[in-house]
Amino acid sequence: MSINTTNMKSRKLKSQIFYAIILICTLTTIAVLAALLISVFSKSIGWLNWNFLSSLPSRFPAKSGIKAGILGTLWVIGLTAIISFPLGIGAAIYLEEYSKKGWLKELIQINISNLAGVPSIIYGMLGLAVFVRQWGFGRSILSGALTMTILILPVLIVAAQEAIRSVPSSMRHGSYALGATQWQTITGVVLPYASSGILTGTILAIARAIGETAPMIMVGAAAFISFVPGGIMDSFTTIPLQIYSWTGKPQAEFQNVAAAGIVVLLAVLLLINSIAIILRNKYQDRVKS
Amino acid sequence: MNYNKLVDNVIKRILLLFAAISVITTIAIVFSLLGETVSFFKEVSIVEFFTDTRWTPLLEPKHFGILPLICGTLLITAGASLISIPIGLASAVFLSEYAGNRTRKILKPVLEILAGIPTIVYGYFALVTITPILQRLIPQTNIFNAASASIAVGIMTIPMVASLSEDAMKAVPNALRHGAFAIGSTKFEVVTKIVIPSALSSILASFILAISRAIGETMIVALAAGSTPKLTLNPLESIQTITGYIVQVSMGDTPRGSIESRTIFAAGMVLFMMTLLMNIISMLIVKKFRRVYD
Numbered sequence: 001m002s003i004n005t006t007n008m009k010s011r012k013l014k015s016q017i018f019y020a021i022i023l024i025c026t027l028t029t030i031a032v033l034a035a036l037l038i039s040v041f042s043k044s045i046g047w048l049n050w051n052f053l054s055s056l057p058s059r060f061p062a063k064s065g066i067k068a069g070i071l072g073t074l075w076v077i078g079l080t081a082i083i084s085f086p087l088g089i090g091a092a093i094y095l096e097e098y099s100k101k102g103w104l105k106e107l108i109q110i111n112i113s114n115l116a117g118v119p120s121i122i123y124g125m126l127g128l129a130v131f132v133r134q135w136g137f138g139r140s141i142l143s144g145a146l147t148m149t150i151l152i153l154p155v156l157i158v159a160a161q162e163a164i165r166s167v168p169s170s171m172r173h174g175s176y177a178l179g180a181t182q183w184q185t186i187t188g189v190v191l192p193y194a195s196s197g198i199l200t201g202t203i204l205a206i207a208r209a210i211g212e213t214a215p216m217i218m219v220g221a222a223a224f225i226s227f228v229p230g231g232i233m234d235s236f237t238t239i240p241l242q243i244y245s246w247t248g249k250p251q252a253e254f255q256n257v258a259a260a261g262i263v264v265l266l267a268v269l270l271l272i273n274s275i276a277i278i279l280r281n282k283y284q285d286r287v288k289s
Numbered sequence: 290m291n292y293n294k295l296v297d298n299v300i301k302r303i304l305l306l307f308a309a310i311s312v313i314t315t316i317a318i319v320f321s322l323l324g325e326t327v328s329f330f331k332e333v334s335i336v337e338f339f340t341d342t343r344w345t346p347l348l349e350p351k352h353f354g355i356l357p358l359i360c361g362t363l364l365i366t367a368g369a370s371l372i373s374i375p376i377g378l379a380s381a382v383f384l385s386e387y388a389g390n391r392t393r394k395i396l397k398p399v400l401e402i403l404a405g406i407p408t409i410v411y412g413y414f415a416l417v418t419i420t421p422i423l424q425r426l427i428p429q430t431n432i433f434n435a436a437s438a439s440i441a442v443g444i445m446t447i448p449m450v451a452s453l454s455e456d457a458m459k460a461v462p463n464a465l466r467h468g469a470f471a472i473g474s475t476k477f478e479v480v481t482k483i484v485i486p487s488a489l490s491s492i493l494a495s496f497i498l499a500i501s502r503a504i505g506e507t508m509i510v511a512l513a514a515g516s517t518p519k520l521t522l523n524p525l526e527s528i529q530t531i532t533g534y535i536v537q538v539s540m541g542d543t544p545r546g547s548i549e550s551r552t553i554f555a556a557g558m559v560l561f562m563m564t565l566l567m568n569i570i571s572m573l574i575v576k577k578f579r580r581v582y583d
Binding site: 023040247266 | 300301304308309310315317321324325375383387395396402403406407408409412414416417418447478480501504507508511512536539567568571
């Protein structure tokens with residue numbers, strides 16, 4: 001049998017060229033991330049200071065601050081967490097522990113994965129039509145938080161389901177053997193075991209909500225708020241919304257203000273994600289031991 | 290004991306209600322869009338909506354042809370796919386087939402960070418960094434243009450293609466690779482003739498998810514693509530997408546109940562239908578072509 005060496009050579013060359021292309025594409029990704037971070041951080045230098053963090057929005061770039069945005073984000077996200085946490089976990093418990101296989105479970109499950117693919121601006125339109133207008137909550141923090149809740153629920157439910165699914169059934173059986181009811185088993189055995197997994201999922205879902213801009217525009221968060229919100233029926237602004245309004249302004253200096261806002265936003269997200277990672281590691285350690 | 294059983298039953302019902310919220314949400318989305326869309330079509334004929342080539346609801350004379358907005362949306366989506374699909378797939382191949390442990394430890398977080406960056410930041414990046422670069426390369430580029438927004442949307446969706454495709458390729462059993470190597474295949478041949486075909490359904494599904502995300506992307510196009518609805522395929526011009534239009538109207542103060550404010554619901558309905566179609570296609574692909582390896 002003769003081996004065609006010229007053919008082998010060209011095939012090997014092809015393989016090497018392929019590797020080079022793959023490598024370049026992959027490195028592009030890293031380069032883009034670096035370019036993005038450098039572009040933002042370099043513009044924010046000199047603008048990100050205590051004055052920026054503690055001032056309200058202003059017509060003048062130098063006097064603009066993100067205090068209203070930070071507090072607005074805190075209010076909306078805090079309320080979102082309070083509402084979505086029990087709903088998401090409750091739904092996940094139902095789907096994993098109570099529901100039997102059948103059309104109802106299938107329907108809900110397909111629905112959830114479908115909702116995850118709906119653009120966030122559509123959730124904003126739902127919030128506008130239902131919470132702002134029909135329920136009469138107006139352009140308030142409450143409307144914003146309810147909209148965010150609906151938006152992150154699918155993500156939250158899926159994450160909580162995965163955490164609950166990871167609980168070995170032998171633990172449930174042990175609990176039933178001692179005469180516990182299903183609810184006692186869930187609260188006494190399943191939830192404690194799945195708790196850090198659920199928490200991690202929740203935190204990641206919340207992190208996603210923090211960066212969302214479009215739905216908040218739809219429910220009418222204002223870009224220019226010259227006071228600090230004091231209750232859930234107050235009007236509000238958020239960090240991403242401030243960034244949007246600064247980026248869109250014609251004066252070039254506002255781009256630096258926007259960059260400072262982005263650094264604040266990224267710092268908040270970094271903090272939240274680190275908490276999630278620490279929780280995840282703790283959880284993995286415990287499962288191992 | 291009876292009391293406990295009662296509690297169990299009541300709680301089961303309450304939790305069912307929580308789970309049903311997802312179904313209620315879908316119904317609410319459809320009805321809230323439908324209500325205003327129906328009132329919109331009482332004033333504007335459905336034929337005009339889908340055939341008129343001008344979209345000027347905020348100017349006189351008013352025209353209500355959605356085509357320019359759909360064209361803008363598709364232009365952005367096509368441009369974004371040109372970036373996210375090849376780069377995402379290449380990164381997936383690299384991660385799954387070439388990268389050692391140490392490289393993975395750098396690359397994975399990079400993709401995770403890219404996936405976690407809010408879209409508003411990509412919008413800023415498009416306007417402040419990508420557009421000036423484009424203008425230096427091609428001087429006639431408009432300050433608001435489809436190309437810049439497409440690039441940013443493409444970058445944003447790279448992690449989605451990369452991580453889903455990588456998962457699919459990793460699920461291909463090693464025995465298949467070894468078999469191909471054993472009959473003298475090069476790595477290139479193993480990747481393109483064995484690994485990618487075996488993982489094809491999930492890879493295609495990841496493309497469609499990325500496309501669907503690009504169709505619905507809002508903040509990047511609102512900042513960088515412009516606000517002039519136009520039937521054009523020139524990426525250097527200012528255009529407008531469906532989402533961009535919805536934001537433009539929401540930031541202004543159109544009186545509630547006016548025809549202008551209803552246009553956003555009609556446009557939103559079209560958007561919802563487009564993404565729904567994409568989701569259904571991706572589900573069908575996964576269902577139909579899935580190969581399961583044990």
